[in-house]
Amino acid sequence: MTTRRSAVLFAWMLLLPALIYVLIIVAYPLIDTIKLSFTDASLKRTYDWVGFENFTKIFRRGFSDIIVRTFVWTFFSVLFKMIIGTCAAVLLNAAVPGRTLFRVLTMPPWIVPMAIGIFMWGWMYNGQFGMISGLLQRFGFLDGPFPILSTGPTAFWATIVTDVWIGVPFVTIYLLAAIQSIPTDLYEAAWTDGAGRFYRFRRITLPLIVPAMITMSMISLISTFNSFDIIWILTQGGPSGQTTTMIIDTYRTAIGAYKFGEGAARAVLITIFLSLFCWLYFRMVNRFSGEAAR
Amino acid sequence: MSSSALINRYTWYEKLGIYAGILLFLSFVLAPFVEGFFVSLKPLSHLFSSPYRFWPDDGSLEAYHTMWQRVPLLGRYILNSIFIAGVGMIISLFLIVPASYAFARFEFKGRGPLMGGFLAVNMFSGAVLLIPLFRLMRTLGLLNTYFAMIVPGVAFVIPTGIWLLRTYMLRIPRELEEAALVDGASRFYTFRRVIIPLALPGIAVVAIHSFLTIYAQQFIFALTFNSKTEYMPLSVGLYAFFGRQEVIWNELMAACFLGILPVFIVFIFLQRYLVAGMTAGAVKT
Numbered sequence: 001m002t003t004r005r006s007a008v009l010f011a012w013m014l015l016l017p018a019l020i021y022v023l024i025i026v027a028y029p030l031i032d033t034i035k036l037s038f039t040d041a042s043l044k045r046t047y048d049w050v051g052f053e054n055f056t057k058i059f060r061r062g063f064s065d066i067i068v069r070t071f072v073w074t075f076f077s078v079l080f081k082m083i084i085g086t087c088a089a090v091l092l093n094a095a096v097p098g099r100t101l102f103r104v105l106t107m108p109p110w111i112v113p114m115a116i117g118i119f120m121w122g123w124m125y126n127g128q129f130g131m132i133s134g135l136l137q138r139f140g141f142l143d144g145p146f147p148i149l150s151t152g153p154t155a156f157w158a159t160i161v162t163d164v165w166i167g168v169p170f171v172t173i174y175l176l177a178a179i180q181s182i183p184t185d186l187y188e189a190a191w192t193d194g195a196g197r198f199y200r201f202r203r204i205t206l207p208l209i210v211p212a213m214i215t216m217s218m219i220s221l222i223s224t225f226n227s228f229d230i231i232w233i234l235t236q237g238g239p240s241g242q243t244t245t246m247i248i249d250t251y252r253t254a255i256g257a258y259k260f261g262e263g264a265a266r267a268v269l270i271t272i273f274l275s276l277f278c279w280l281y282f283r284m285v286n287r288f289s290g291e292a293a294r
Numbered sequence: 295m296s297s298s299a300l301i302n303r304y305t306w307y308e309k310l311g312i313y314a315g316i317l318l319f320l321s322f323v324l325a326p327f328v329e330g331f332f333v334s335l336k337p338l339s340h341l342f343s344s345p346y347r348f349w350p351d352d353g354s355l356e357a358y359h360t361m362w363q364r365v366p367l368l369g370r371y372i373l374n375s376i377f378i379a380g381v382g383m384i385i386s387l388f389l390i391v392p393a394s395y396a397f398a399r400f401e402f403k404g405r406g407p408l409m410g411g412f413l414a415v416n417m418f419s420g421a422v423l424l425i426p427l428f429r430l431m432r433t434l435g436l437l438n439t440y441f442a443m444i445v446p447g448v449a450f451v452i453p454t455g456i457w458l459l460r461t462y463m464l465r466i467p468r469e470l471e472e473a474a475l476v477d478g479a480s481r482f483y484t485f486r487r488v489i490i491p492l493a494l495p496g497i498a499v500v501a502i503h504s505f506l507t508i509y510a511q512q513f514i515f516a517l518t519f520n521s522k523t524e525y526m527p528l529s530v531g532l533y534a535f536f537g538r539q540e541v542i543w544n545e546l547m548a549a550c551f552l553g554i555l556p557v558f559i560v561f562i563f564l565q566r567y568l569v570a571g572m573t574a575g576a577v578k579t
Contacts, residue, residue, distance in 0.1 A: 021389055030423065091312055115528075119547075169323065250422070251514075
């Protein structure tokens with residue numbers, strides 16, 4: 001009994017530093033955000049309670065557009081990441097010469113400092129001489145220079161492409177690992193029964209990696225929803241707000257204009273959305289593991 | 295011939311399809327690097343000539359040279375990035391290693407919820423917590439110091455680190471610690487002398503992961519909590535410098551490639567362990 005108690009005590013001792021750290025740096029700020037969202041806090045050290053005013057103000061100023069845009073942006077970015085990542089994982093799993101090298105070559109966007117990757121895309125999108133506009137002109141799809149980042153719709157899709165580019169290596173490597181963890185005798189049995197390659201993919205590979213795909217789409221949903229660097233460096237939310245997502249708007253309000261209270265209200269809204277995603281995710285995981293057990 | 299070798303035999307058109315697909319994917323992944331590198335070798339006049347030319351016919355290292363002079367603090371920015379990531383890595387190891395051991399080996403009330411709580415940290419990006427963190431850093435007097443960038447960076451690598459290392463520690467046989475305890479070693483001694491040496495490969499993975507993550511993602515904290523040029527990490531340093539004026543692209547690209555160099559060296563040597571460690575824990579859940 002006493003050894004058990006000492007073990008528990010020891011475990012808490014080991015845990016405490018990390019716990020206290022996270023409580024100070026993450027949990028306390030979270031509570032502070034909620035508190036601030038009901039105040040008119042700014043750079044001044046004193047502030048007053050204003051009730052729900054920050055929240056009602058948000059919706060009066062066309063915030064619903066920003067919410068919709070954020071969801072559209074996130075949806076397409078995650079969708080492309082999952083499609084491209086799954087295809088790439090399947091291709092990189094094929095037993096062809098050179099595949100180890102190919103796998104290593106997929107990783108640079110993931111390990112290179114994010115800002116640097118974004119600077120490089122900034123050049124790719126350059127209207128006059130960047131690679132994309134340059135090639136399109138060269139092959140006759142464009143008559144003249146096209147400023148990709150200064151036109152709303154193209155800027156919107158350009159930021160999505162960059163987000164996909166940064167996120168896709170991790171999706172690929174993760175799903176590749178999931179494919180490799182499928183026992184080979186399943187394939188051998190199907191092969192002996194005369195099942196073709198596509199049939200084996202549809203009936204063995206795909207169903208068995210669905211849980212990994214759900215996990216991955218949830219992870220990338222959360223990180224994409226939170227994405228800041230890409231949009232900020234490429235467009236700062238412009239042109240005329242057409243790439244402004246909730247995160248960008250929060251940053252603008254809070255840090256750009258020092259309206260801490262109004263910014264905090266936006267952050268609270270983001271947190272509510274993120275919690276919803278997580279809740280949904282755990283529900284889906286539970287349902288899937290339930291079905292697998294049956 | 296084994297059946298798995300037979301299964302993996304491809305017809306020529308299947309092979310062609312696989313290679314074409316991989317080539318297409320890799321050209322998307324690598325295009326910005328190749329183009330960026332070529333731009334860093336081109337003189338500015340070549341860059342702004344029509345029609346578009348991909349290949350740097352008259353390439354030179356001119357841009358690297360002029361950029362090194364034009365951005366006087368470039369070397370300092372790179373060292374700042376390495377310093378922030380290095381110190382952050384050390385702090386995060388001191389927090390992650392004991393906590394993962396507690397989660398891997400001990401049964402105690404609230405273990406499940408606590409692990410979930412740590413994972414929930416991943417839900418928040420720096421941007422959501424930026425306002426209170428700004429106030430906190432101001433109260434602690436950390437604004438415009440290295441620690442304003444190190445401290446929040448560490449918080450966001452703790453959850454993944456704990457998750458990775460716990461999975462690794464679960465594979466270490468329990469008998470080894472039990473033997474040490476029976477011999478009369480204290481729990482702390484066992485942790486220090488038995489577990490840590492055995493978990494070293496896992497700890498190395500977590501260390502690299504923390505380093506690369508903090509090196510890569512210090513943008514928003516550095517942008518907000520630090521306005522002193524001499525403390526800026528590479529990302530914000532370049533952003534601040536090139537944002538102020540007309541962008542000189544070949545020089546910016548040259549600076550980018552110098553900034554990539556440190557991570558690239560780390561990665562070349564350690565990529566196998568990193569990938570294995572990152573995916574092993576993840577897929578089993």
